[in-house]
Amino acid sequence: MSSTEELLKRLGVFIDAGTLRLALTHRSYAYENGGIPTNERLEFLGDSILGFSVTDALYRDNPTLPEGDLAKRRSAVVSTRALAGIGRSLGIGDYIYLGQGEKLTEGKNKASILADTMEALIGATYVSNDIETARQLVMRLIGPLLKDAAALGAGTDWKTSIQELAAGRQLGSIYYAVEGSGPDHARTFVAVLQIGGTAYGKGSGHSKKEAEQEAAADAWRKLSGAEAKVSGAESAPENATAAPSEPAAGS
Incomplete structure (x- = not known):
């Protein structure tokens, strides 16, 4: 102490x-x-x-x-x-x-x-x-x-923000693939956010909810940063299928 x-x-x-x-x-x-x-x-x-x-x-x-x-x-x-x-x-x-x-x-x-x-x-x-x-x-x-x-742009309810963004671009349905590992007292979860079958974001946390929020935030930043590259409703960023970056430590 x-x-x-x-x-x-x-x-x-x-x-x-x-x-x-x-x-x-x-x-x-x-x-x-x-x-x-x-x-x-x-x-x-x-x-x-x-x-x-x-x-x-x-x-x-x-x-x-x-x-x-x-x-x-x-x-x-x-x-x-x-x-x-x-x-x-x-x-x-x-x-x-x-x-x-x-x-x-x-x-x-x-x-x-x-x-x-x-x-x-x-x-x-x-x-x-x-x-x-x-x-x-x-x-x-x-x-x-x-x-x-x-x-402040997307607030902190990243799951709602990415849902609104994906719907606006008609990218398809959203699905979170979540896996847990480690003992019950120190469980860690990793979530991958898929939109229309394509992986857009990844996140981790001590709960499923935290991991999903991190994945949604990761996807929102990528899609927002790539907005200028999107030319049509069904288009996706060129690097959408690439392995998403890890969330910042402690985020």
């Missing part, structure tokens, strides 16, 4: 020692230590603060954007994927109190655990300070994502 002083320095906020420890206590650790309190209540609080802060910023900064687009952008930046990315950039995983089982399966790198802990830290910031301090933390963390048009 690294020094929490460094963590607070990275976050740029004050959180009292007891509240900070609670924010970093995963349920797996709590279970193995006599059922002590977990960070789930702080996570619940932080989730609400995060959602409001992002919604407020989007509403004020985009006066002409319709409700549907505002909702898609909010979904993109408050998603597990986005929060986990922020958590990794801050090195949050090194500070989380995890049970032995989660340690053995690299729980400190799991997107769900990192995202939940980020929300708990937002909640802890509010408890130790006030709503404005928590809001400022959210904007420091999320602000760069709000300005990233590429990240």
